[in-house]
């Protein structure tokens with residue numbers, strides 16, 4: 001039996017920021033993979049290394065950040081070590097990204113249609129007229145009403161939700177195989193959040209692309225993704241098919257995250273209430289488990305030896321010496 005490689009395969013990725021006061025390991029031995037057409041979630045508290053991981057996969061890690069170790073393969077091709085020019089070929093055409101704040105990514109002085117046209121023309125040889133027609137099609141695809149009128153509007157003339165739709169249209173303009181959405185709805189109200197996530201789900205199904213949805217809100221991961229990767233202090237600490245992660249978490253941190261949401265059926269995705277204590281200082285990580293200071297199950301072993309992320313069951317991995325007992329009969 002031959003197996004196709006995953007679309008994206010990140011292995012043992014380590015990203016370090018060198019500063020005058022020493023180095024900070026923002027991403028620490030992260031491994032994750034995304035299959036074609038799959039939607040994964042990367043979940044974790046603020047500062048856990050989600051955005052640095054995403055930016056590194058996009059080839060956007062800039063000094064003082066550097067890849068200290070690891071591999072990023074897209075459809076089997078190694079991306080670590082590509083030149084800037086080679087990265088530009090990957091970005092936008094194979095991998096595209098949507099950020100939390102569309103106002104920071106959109107040019108305020110340029111009509112939204114023109115911005116989409118420029119992105120299209122950068123990656124294709126369509127004429128200006130063809131690119132404009134495509135821009136209208138894309139605005140229509142992201143369910144913007146009256147797209148022919150909207151192409152000639154400026155970002156400030158649009159609502160927050162519409163601006164995020166424009167960002168998605170921009171990201172889709174070159175038909176990426178992987179869309180990375182970094183907290184795409186965090187700045188939006190709950191109803192608009194829902195609409196944008198539904199839209200991404202529909203587009204994902206229509207276009208067959210894979211999606212990496214990054215969120216601090218584990219509730220969002222429940223409804224929209226196939227597999228969840230939980231990050232803590234720069235590490236992936238648990239990964240599992242979404243349903244199993246929610247019904248039977250094994251890593252104590254995942255358990256704490258799940259305990260902190262009121263109900264899985266809750267329609268309102270409120271920000272996570274804080275788990276007691278705070279994440280460790282990444283500049284002073286101890287040799288032990290990074291969750292040990294907050295973990296009710298911690299033992300002496302946890303304080304001195306870091307547990308590796310190990311696949312304990314098919315498709316399920318966790319990094320913990322004393323996992324929570326499984327609720328499922330084995």
Ligand SMILES: Nc1ncnc2c1ncn2[C@@H]1O[C@H](COP(=O)(O)OP(=O)(O)O)[C@@H](O)[C@H]1O
Nearest residue numbers: 017024026045046047048049050051052053282
């Ligand atoms: N430009 C930077 N310079 C130094 N350290 C950084 C920089 N960007 C990120 N970091 C470090 O990486 C950590 C993870 O950041 P980030 O990936 O943005 O977290 P998240 O997206 O999960 O909230 C931060 O807590 C910080 O310590």
Ligand code: SF4
Nearest residue numbers: 289292295302320321
């Ligand atoms: S390794 Fe120890 S401290 Fe870390 S999560 Fe597991 S039980 Fe808790």
Ligand SMILES: [Mg+2]
Nearest residue numbers: 050051052182
């Ligand atoms: Mg972030």
